Amino acid sequence: MRTLVLARGLHPTWASGEASYAYIILKALSMIDNSITVVSSIDSRRFNKASTYDKEIFKQFINTNNILYRHFDCDLNDTNAAYTALKDIVGSECFDIIHIIYPGILPNKVNSIIKSRIIIKYSYLLPSSRLRSLVTSFIYKREYIKNNSGNSMLRFAFTTEYLANTYSFDKNVLIIPPAIDTNIFVKKNITKEQILNALNSSKYKIGIENVINSKYVILYLGWLVEDRFPYKIVLKALKRFLKHYDAYMLIIGRETKKYKEEENAKAIINYARDLGVSNNVAVVLKELDEQSKVDLINAADLFLFPLMRERLNPPVIDPPMVVLEAMALEKPVITSKIQSLPYIIKDGHNGFLLEKIDEEQLYIKMKQALEHNNIVGKEASRFIKEKYSIHNIIDVLRDVYQ
Structure with a gap:
């Protein structure tokens, strides 16, 4: 063929x-x-x-x-x-x-x-x-x-x-x-020092040294535009979350001038300072290689991907690859109840869905995700291996090619 x-x-x-x-x-x-x-x-x-x-x-x-x-x-x-x-x-x-x-x-x-x-x-x-x-x-x-x-x-x-x-x-x-190569996206233990090593080469990094002092890591990977990362809502929820948990939010955007990534990064840091949570927030702009991406997701305790609406700018694959990757690595994912995500994530079972993006909902889901991260993470990984591994795609394509 x-x-x-x-x-x-x-x-x-x-x-x-x-x-x-x-x-x-x-x-x-x-x-x-x-x-x-x-x-x-x-x-x-x-x-x-x-x-x-x-x-x-x-x-x-x-x-x-x-x-x-x-x-x-x-x-x-x-x-x-x-x-x-x-x-x-x-x-x-x-x-x-x-x-x-x-x-x-x-x-x-x-x-x-x-x-x-x-x-x-x-x-x-x-x-x-x-x-x-x-x-x-x-x-x-x-x-x-x-x-x-x-x-x-x-x-x-x-x-x-x-x-x-x-x-x-x-x-x-x-x-x-989409599908995930579960031979590459494999769970393993990553230290806080390894996080620093993975990000130190970035030209734009603020606050990453504080990760060493925090017990939990909340991770976001992706564009820093409002559609993908509504930072004011996220940081307000984080402020409430920090009253109960020793946590650190690592926000990794793109190392590019497109979509004003550096300008957005500065706005996030400034708002974190205004809220008094800047010691618990880091923003990094870096193009990660595949192994660094796997390591960073492995180092996180929960993964955040709060999409604002159905039609996004820039557009996103439906379902988002990074959500499937985080699930494969046994991370509890908090994301939005839009696109095909409700067909993949069952709220509280293999991830957490936001009915709407607001401070209260996000704060509650962050607490639930941290309290049940082991059970939810294992169920998420099991689901990806059964439904979204590369072997599923191979089977589908083989049927067509035959």
């Missing part, structure tokens, strides 16, 4: 859920197919910023599995540039299956070059909040399905006709949900 993977980003770093999703799909494909071409629009500057660890892992993976890898330095929304680049890269080669890993709808001109080069049996699309927003609730549903191997998994089911027409495809369209 000849397979083309078209991805906006593809590298094994924590920073982009979309890139992590692409990487896990590629891993699964490499185990069932030996004719894979990858075209990524990741720009070379971004790839060069990745850690030596990540770049070596990525190159070794590509070479070991004989994957043909190409990239072009333009966004897929740059219609003319993307069309020209794809035409040059794909050439006259034809494919049987395409995996489109992109959070929006591709321009028609880009679709045309894809359609002319691919004999499509199935197309796979990234389950994202932006793509979901283009489809009304009338034709969108979530359901559990069983594949031929008997494994249950959550499917994001759109009407085939809608997506096929939107993407100019004539055949079947499937949505493949």
